[in-house]
Amino acid sequence: MILEGNTRMSALKRIIDMPITHITCSCVMPKLKFIGEAKTADRFDAKRKREFQLIQHYRQLASMIGARRLVFSTGADQWDPTIVQSIQTALAKDPVEFLFLTKNQLFS
Numbered sequence: 461m462i463l464e465g466n467t468r469m470s471a472l473k474r475i476i477d478m479p480i481t482h483i484t485c486s487c488v489m490p491k492l493k494f495i496g497e498a499k500t501a502d503r504f505d506a507k508r509k510r511e512f513q514l515i516q517h518y519r520q521l522a523s524m525i526g527a528r529r530l531v532f533s534t535g536a537d538q539w540d541p542t543i544v545q546s547i548q549t550a551l552a553k554d555p556v557e558f559l560f561l562t563k564n565q566l567f568s
Contacts, residue, residue, distance in 0.1 A: 495521060496531035502540040511543060515550045522556050533561040 495518065497504070504511045518530055532539070532547070539560050551558060 492529065493525060493527040494529035494531055495525070495527050496533065498533045498535075500535040502534050502536035502538060503543050511546065512550075515547055519551060519554060519556075522554070528556055530556055530558040531561065532558065533566055535563045535566075537564070538562050 497518070504514045521527070522530060530547075530551070539562065544560060547558060
């Protein structure tokens, strides 16, 4: 990961100190930063409250590092529509794109 200046280093330190999540994928390409999460199930967690916390965490993380895309992948046939709706609602006003991938897109 390429970080610039004290702001980025400070953000990285805060990310490392966050115990709430494990980042599955972090990628920096020229002018595009994205983070991702890979799950075998079609949800982040069985508990809705925990899912809400994770969505907010990804939102905060994306903001801190300047990520412009969040990629969520699952080994399931499709994402549960409620988690997709929750993510879309939570991130609607943020300058971030999100992409939902399923096993057919990942393994075909």
